[in-house]
Amino acid sequence: MDTLIPINVVIADRSYRLKIKAEEEEQVRKTIREVNEKILEFKTAYAGKDIQDYIAMCLILYATQPATGANAALPADLQTRLESLEKLLEQAG
Secondary structure (H helix, E strand, O other): OOOEEEEEEEEOOEEEEEEEEHHHHHHHHHHHHHHHHHHHHHHHHOOOOOHHHHHHHHHHHHHHOOOOOHHHHOOOOHHHHHHHHHHHHHHHO
16 A cells, blocks of 8 residues: 655645655646646736636646646546545635
């Protein structure tokens, strides 16, 4: 069984604690950095929206990219993690 390590990540100024495999940490942190950059791009392009709107736009962007694009290099269980984060955001909203 793989050992999971706890990490803290920040998405849209909100902190989340995840447990991941040690070998996935670099990719997860890179993905979180890209997500925050996309959220910032959406904030700039669509001023006046709610933060949840930007997060939704970001999720739609990642979900609709072809499998040969950026999502091809993501860990296989990232979809599950994104769905968990989305549920957390829905509960908080």
